[in-house]
Amino acid sequence: MELRLLRYFYTIAEELNISRAAEILHITQPTLSRQLRELEIELDTQLVDRTGRTLALTEAGHFLKSRAAEILTLTDATTEEFMDRKKNLFSGHVVIGCVEADNSDTLAMLLEDFVNDYPRVTFEIFSATSDLIIERLDRGLLDMAILLEPVNTAKYKTLALPRTETWGLLVGSDSYQASQEVITPEMLPGLPLMLSARPEVCQMLLDWAAVPAEKLNVVGNFNLSFNVIPLVAHDVAAALMIEGAVTGRTGDETVFVPLAPKMATECVLAWRRERPLSPVAAELIQYFKDAFGH
Template structure:
């Protein structure tokens, strides 16, 4: 399957119309229609349903669009990396993943210093949960990432960041527990809870509480905290999370209560050990090493 055909397919899927896609690609409509038919024949399945309102992706088309997006982004990034290596004066690009945490500020401070020293450098920040970020990192779509422990770092070189992340319970100010200065394991018994969908985080909370999963009333899970905030506000459930996930966006009618005994975790800067780094990425990691110490191999 040629990259050219993937680009054609991707553009058609985005525009949902052959004519508009042909204009975007600067090819004729008959040429584009023929290329689409040939791609469908090659794959042995229709990729679109022709409806009055336009083209609608079939299940096979949705699957191919997801894969095509990853391939085209990886191709673009690989091309950019070769350009970066030709331009040794640090006019390259950084692709960085970052979780919701206090250490988002750490990344911002490091980027501020870096682009001040190398003003031709550009960057992209991909914000998501640790498991999604590591998937993007493994596919080569990200150069490095800041992840929240606990996380399996067997494949990565790591540098632990010094700012710790405080765990607690986010509750409505009208909840009974909101009057407490801390939350103990016994306070969680029977309380409707939401927590991260990451198995490592769930185990961390079980280890802290000394309770089994059956003893906790977990009614929901999440990967990012943004969408759970209204549920906490309306007392659907309380949410176990880190304080850094609420930076500058905690609803006024909620309260974050630290866990007791205190539970803290670190964030780590990670990158693949087996991947050759561009000069720009290597230098950016060096900035972190100068600020916070050497990385673990």
Template structure:
């Protein structure tokens, strides 16, 4: 006898009608009626009689309800005990690297869910540039990280996160560009630019603009855009960055590039390096959430 059928039977017995039980169980009334007939056929016994607009348990139905309630309580308690035991089996520490991007909150959401399931696990989050984080992964100081493409991940396993990062220009609210809906390559002509020092990002920008970075009016470089926000506010220069970076302030405005320049973030961890059970479980959470997207 299936647990599912017992749950259906108890719901009907408690609600008194098939229609109300179907609402509680979130299934259709014909489906529930069919399941009840199937149960009565299996037992070769009538479980209910109709009394006006309600169903009343027969003697056999009363006996089954008593046993079914015990069975369902035992089933629920056993499942809860296994879940509790599974959580207790996992304790340990995760060291995570994360760049400043719109996908930063993806890591936070996944970590929140993971810690709720495994409260014995502790964690450390390191924020930096992709290059800094990669160096720490290579040295074994981080277990895994969320990195922003373009970046060479040949040495790493990776899961591509579905939320795309859109690139553009961060300008002051007082800039003459602030009313622009998009920024095109020609719009950068003569504009003092502050750009990432990463060669991969500079190549990405060069391909988009169809000219070398050396031909642009680059007045400075940065590793974390947080360091140049105040310069953008004071119109010392405009910064190349991604939309949704958490450090942008109300005194600045992000304007996307046209044609669109987009890249992905990835969850990455070293190949040929043994990971702990806790880290493997955390990676599994990401796989289940994103690899089928």
């Protein structure tokens, strides 16, 4: 006998009214009536007397209600005990590096579930570029990190995150580029640009544009987008970045324009291969694996 059917019957036995029981259980009245008949067929016993306007329990129905109360109480108590055990199973601290990206929301959602399940766990988030985060990861100052490709992950175990990061130019809203739907390679030469200080990102742009480095007018480099946004707003230069780094951070003075053909990369969750993980860090990584089917 399924616990679900037992709970259905117990609610009927308490209410002695199919309509009220169905409302409490959030199912339709015909569905509940059908489940009751199937339970009676399974037990080969009439549980409810349906004569008259109200329901009445048969002798077998009273017996099953008593047993159902015991079984459901024990089931609920056991479930609650396991939930309490889960919440108190881990305590500790986890340190996570994270780039500016759309996948920052992915981290937020997973952490929300994690600290809800393990309220004794505390966490720290270190935001920076992939290079700075990798440096801290290698020194053992981070348990894990969300990194933006392109990045060399040979030393790490990795897990691809679900959101693709779209590259484009952040431009001033009064600029010619702001009126365009996309930025194409032929629009880059001569355009003042601010690029990431990471060589991999610069090379990725050169490969996309199919131009030598001397064809680009790079006026500055940056690591995080926060201080770049005012420079773009004042038309100092356009900034190459991913859309997720500026979503919700900019006002009417700047516009993000994607590159075409599309240039997109992924974020990965990374942790050192040879370094043992704390129980808290291992459990958080498992949350990521479970969430994304790995």
